[in-house]
Amino acid sequence: MRQSIAGTEARRLLGGGPVVLVTTAWRGNSNVMPAAYVTPVSFEPPLIGLAVHPTRHTYDMIRHSEEFALNLPSRELLHHCQYLGSVTGREVDKLDLTKLPTFRARHVDAPLLEGCVGYIECGVHDAMTMGDHTLFVGKVLAAQVEQGAFEGTWRLDDPDLKPLHYLGLNYYAQFGERLEARVPKPEEDASEEAGSERREAETEAERREREEEERDRRRREGESGT
Numbered sequence: 001m002r003q004s005i006a007g008t009e010a011r012r013l014l015g016g017g018p019v020v021l022v023t024t025a026w027r028g029n030s031n032v033m034p035a036a037y038v039t040p041v042s043f044e045p046p047l048i049g050l051a052v053h054p055t056r057h058t059y060d061m062i063r064h065s066e067e068f069a070l071n072l073p074s075r076e077l078l079h080h081c082q083y084l085g086s087v088t089g090r091e092v093d094k095l096d097l098t099k100l101p102t103f104r105a106r107h108v109d110a111p112l113l114e115g116c117v118g119y120i121e122c123g124v125h126d127a128m129t130m131g132d133h134t135l136f137v138g139k140v141l142a143a144q145v146e147q148g149a150f151e152g153t154w155r156l157d158d159p160d161l162k163p164l165h166y167l168g169l170n171y172y173a174q175f176g177e178r179l180e181a182r183v184p185k186p187e188e189d190a191s192e193e194a195g196s197e198r199r200e201a202e203t204e205a206e207r208r209e210r211e212e213e214e215r216d217r218r219r220r221e222g223e224s225g226t
């Protein structure tokens with residue numbers, strides 16, 4: 001049994017990508033707003049799409065400065081995230097008001113926010129209007145992660161070092177654990193039973209070698225864009 005939902009609600013089914021705090025700076029002023037409409041769009045060059053409604057102060061800041069930074073908050077900034085999305089930088093200086101500690105970015109003037117697990121600095125590569133939002137396509141100029149949070153992917157072993165995901169309304173979530181999928185090689189017997197017997201017979205060195213090979217394979221697949 002299934003239930004229909006409105007087309008305008010469909011976006012919520014895709015909720016769960018990390019929420020970002022977009023920081024911007026222009027002529028000595030800076031601003032911050034949360035955004036959930038953010039996605040990678042190209043592997044090489046690395047490009048990231050960020051959809052911003054033209055009524056946002058952030059929209060003008062990006063248009064003028066042609067750059068922005070994405071700060072990926074940890075749960076420490078949960079309530080800040082909601083608040084920063086409820087007021088506009090046109091009326092209040094949100095960074096001054098919240099006293100959020102910041103530090104200098106490497107390539108852009110926008111400040112970076114403490115209390116985040118990842119940072120991506122972008123220069124505007126393209127901008128196009130999509131329905132009622134403008135999709136800014138940012139070229140990645142620099143990226144940083146908090147120590148211990150990331151190892152090829154998010155590690156997800158420390159709740160304070162996980163990104164936050166926006167579900168919609170005033171609900172957020174954190175991912176649970178990192179699950180590793182194993183795809184059998186063509187010559188391998190795909191049955192799980194055979195696999196577990198084989199793994200039991202493995203020495204520690206063989207196990208490490210197999211894990212290393214799997215990491216290489218995943219890296220290669222990542223490079224080919226999968």
Ligand SMILES: Cc1cc2nc3c(=O)[nH]c(=O)nc-3n(C[C@H](O)[C@H](O)[C@H](O)COP(=O)(O)O)c2cc1C
Nearest residue numbers: 033034035036037052053056057058085087088089
């Ligand atoms: C969690 C969350 C995610 C949001 N995602 C977006 C988004 O992707 N794009 C957008 O234009 N506005 C988004 N908003 C709304 C803006 O953050 C909000 O209008 C904000 O007050 C704009 O600030 P500004 O005018 O200072 O730029 C989001 C709000 C919240 C709370």
